[in-house]
Amino acid sequence: MNDEKDPQGNPWIKSAMIWAGVIVALLLFVSMFDSRTASSAGAGIAYSEFRAKVQEGQVKDVAIAADRISGTLTSGQKFSTVPVNDPGLTGLLDDYNVKYSGQAEEQPSFWMILIYQSLPFLLILGIAFFVLRQMQKGGGAGGAMGFGKSKAKLLTEKHGKVTFDDVAGIDEAREELQEIVEFLKDPSKFARLGGKIPKGALLVGSPGTGKTLLARAIAGEAGVPFFTISGSDFVEMFVGVGASRVRDMFEQAKKNAPCIVFIDEIDAVGRHRGAGLGNGNDEREQTLNQLLVEMDGFEANEGIIIVAATNRPDVLDPALLRPGRFDRQVVVPRPDIEGREKILAVHMKKVPLAPDVNPRTIARGTPGFSGADLANLVNEAALMAARRGKRLVAMDEFEAAKDKVMMGSERRSMVMTDDEKKMTAYHEAGHAIVAVHEPASDPIHKATIIPRGRALGMVMRLPERDSYSYHRDKMHANMAVAMGGRVAEEIIFGYDKVSSGASGDIQYATKLARDMVTQWGMSDKLGPLQYEEQQGETFLGYSQSQRVHMSDETAKLIDKEIRGLVEQGYARAQEILKGHEDQLHLLANAMLEYETLSGEEIKTLLDKGEITRDDGTTIKPSTIPAVGSSIPKTRRRKGPFGDPSPAGA
Template sequence: MTSSISSIKRRQFWRKILIALISVGVIGGAAAYFTYKQNHRITQTYSYFAADLEAGKIGTVRIAPNRDSGKADVTLKDGGRYIVELPSMDVDAANRFTAKGANVEIDPHAINLDTMLPMIVLLAVLGLFGLIASRPEPLALPFRKKQRQSQVCFADVAGAEEAKKNLMEIATYLKAPDVYEKIGANFPRGVVLYGDPGTGKTLLAKALAGESGANFIATNGSEFSSMFVGVSTLKIKRLFAKARAMAPCVLFIDEIDAVGGKRMNEGSAAAREMSSTLNQLLVQMDGFEANNGVIVVAATNRLDSLDPALLRSGRFDRRIQVGKPNLKEREQILKIHGSKVRVEDNLNYSEIARQTIGFSGADLANVMNQAAMIAVHNGADKVALENVLRARNVMLMGEERRSTLSLIDQDARRRLAVHECGHAIVAMAGGTDPVTAVSIVPRGQSLGQTFMAPTNDQLLVERKHLVNRLHVLLGGRVAEELFMHSMTTGADDDLQRASDIALNLVCRHGMSEFGLLTIDEHSSPQMRYEAEMKAMHIMAQAKQNTSAILTTHQNVMDAMVERLLEKEEIDIDDIKVFQAMMDDNPVALAVAA
């Protein structure tokens, strides 16, 4: 690094002092000039001028061309001068002045400084500030988002504790660079934040700038694209020049994979332009010109798509994963968004967090906002737990389509109830993911739903859990066969997901008698055939176990179907009643899974 951040800050301080002094000098000089002109220029009335004209004292009357009326500069024969406002000026007036012995002169360069000079001074001051603000590239192209200061700090970000810890080190460097420079620590060039959409990568970048007090510039990769050759590279060059002028500065590039993707065959003009744009980005981040006081923070959902040259040390020194929040972090995020709306005093945030496993920070914000809208629609003045849970269901499955339900006849309704109760009973028998609600109200693309909420965040999944999922997915189809004595296409999605689980047990997870070998498209046809046969065997076993569960609990099935047909949706209180009925009659599986 050729210059430290502290020296950059000192230069910026003295630059601001110089700008202030120059501005005060220009404005003060202009004010002094106008004061001098006001005190030393004599203005007379037209009557005074007429008297001098009649007395033959006027030597010269100088006026501007094409002027019907206005100020004229009068010079007397004895050398005196004054300004007079003429009511009109035409040929007759000029002849009248000439007849009295006065010379009438037309000054083609005459301008009214009283009017023009204030405008000139104002434009000069604005131009000076514009020149300083645009250094070193006064023609920098505009970007969608650009901020001087970020008002967000790490205290405003809930969750992502590991990511915040890493970024806090960089913020500390930006705030107190001398401590690190004493032992020779180099300023980090860049940070890549990667993870699922909606996990708070942009918010973390703003918090880094706000916590460190650095300036903040935000843009995204797609804004560098252009239909003209060379414009993309020029945008990158001018953006980095702008960031250097604002140092210390955090330069945030969202969706950097749009400009920093892996280079491909440069046979087409588009590929060559993309390669040229990427090369310019590489040079700006770690070229001959140092990025004094500029740290680049990039965000992407696809880290594997970035070019290796961009990810090497010296460009992006750190890669920080921003994952989805865990149970505790979800509760913290919900409380932050819950503070922005009116909620009941006893709102159970922990229960909401438990039932929103897999939700990102953006999803949780949307859930609380949707809950507030639902509360208003229901005529309530505060958000209750049922509003939030309904908003969660809308997020997962879509809005209710009760108009579609009214078109379904009684036989089809009973089939839907049997199908969904089949899922629910098998899930309750498995004891893995608790059932929270069952509904036959159409939502989104689904005609019925069985809602389950895992008890905790699952980072590792046991084989037993996968097999239970397989049983639950087959529960709807098997229930139709057992109690409706026919099959429909309503289980298509269930069968697809069940097939994926069975194939993954064999081909990917090594959880079958087939062994630990991974089977993929590169395996031999014989191996793939044997793997598919083993997956079919697992599906057959799961169907037998599902049939055994539903046959054993036929009394629960009958009661639950009637209850569901009556209410159209049964909640956790009803589920607990049916769960108690099942606990009195455990099931011995027909075939060990």
């Protein structure tokens, strides 16, 4: 790319330097004149000293004026003094033979009067001329008169060149945008067959999926000028400013065509017109109208490709999405397991890795992570390794970083009583036992009773692969697993000792049952009908749903079916845990003793009753119920997920 140039900065500096030079020249001229006047007057002496020199015969001649006496000494030196009321001065000069003469008051020249009087007016005219000139030019994007100037920035290689090699996990989106790059490099390839490149490409995807990174990669690959601007940069409190900025942006783009203009978060200016309260926002609508005209209006803008990004395509104005403006919508989805592995490989190139790091395992354990989430995960692992004083980032750090990102930091300072720890251990063991004995459930990855975030413990299950749809048997299995913690508390501690720890599980099971009944048609009594529809807006992170018009009898039946599905899951969890109560005690004691167990350790423990570790040590927890007994001291061991946890954490 060409080096970045500021077309408005150089004239501004040039004008400022010209006026500064004029002012400095005037000041120098005046100072030179004053200095010459002072030098011609000679050195100043006191009047008493002047009389003494006359009496000593050192004065040759003098010129007497009303306010000054100047003359020459016998040595040829010039002097001057200020007279006082001395009537005998002329007599003194006659006595010592000093030539004297009168001198009229010196009047300043016409040019000096003109300079002194015109200098303030010249300064005022110069400032006014400078301001008017800046107003005519627009004043630059950052000047006082630059409201209507575009804030688009020209991206160059010194900002950090990005190519398609730096973009991973979104191959389909990259392929669609590769066509734009090929057109910019070789337009005749498409023109000879009558094809026209799309005027605009809209990148749609969740936050952090790599929309801006894709746009930067287009600029890096195409090698053409790349202007970038945010949608909010067009919005101003003054009506008409946004439209002026749009016009100026396209004028700059025309001068640098062929080029790419990237508008990030275009929904800030491209929202549906007339959707607001009253008549809407006049400034935003005028800005949008100007953008529509510039993209596909009466005058064609050849060689300018608009690339925009948003995570809210549903709020954009239909006129913005029609063919001829944003012809192509490129969906940038969250990466699948293959994509996550590739993204991790890109970010891991900058990190010194230990031999045990397996990107595939990390990718499998991060479903739903975006590219930004994975970059943050690698960074957290590197920071954690640095805090521990390691030279390489090992799998332990990646596991700990993943837990921190997904569940929050460990709350080791949290003080829990023995009864609360036992309750938590049996609660999490209940989830794990039901998950092990439910064929449709995802395999367990980890179980822990170390508090993280808002949770006192966690059983993490990971799918073997990414799931894009769920089957009925898996939904019933998930509800049974969710109820496993509550059922375990009731079996071990009794009905009156059930805690509030299952609130999140109950919320999950209820929502899952409601979706099965009202949206997915999985109720035999209600049939395959939709009884709730999702709203586009979200509030506090939760999507809003609204029931369609229905009778009171149907609403009662819906509530009854939802309760029936949750109670089925509750009954299934009771059946499993009562049939495997010995495994429940075994796993709960193991978690009280070791706090964190991997999925493989849990499976081996339930099959053999003990775990033999790589170092030859054997983990064999007691099968005696821990209720009413003291908690065993946590064994100091190096587990598969990092450093050992202190007792009572």
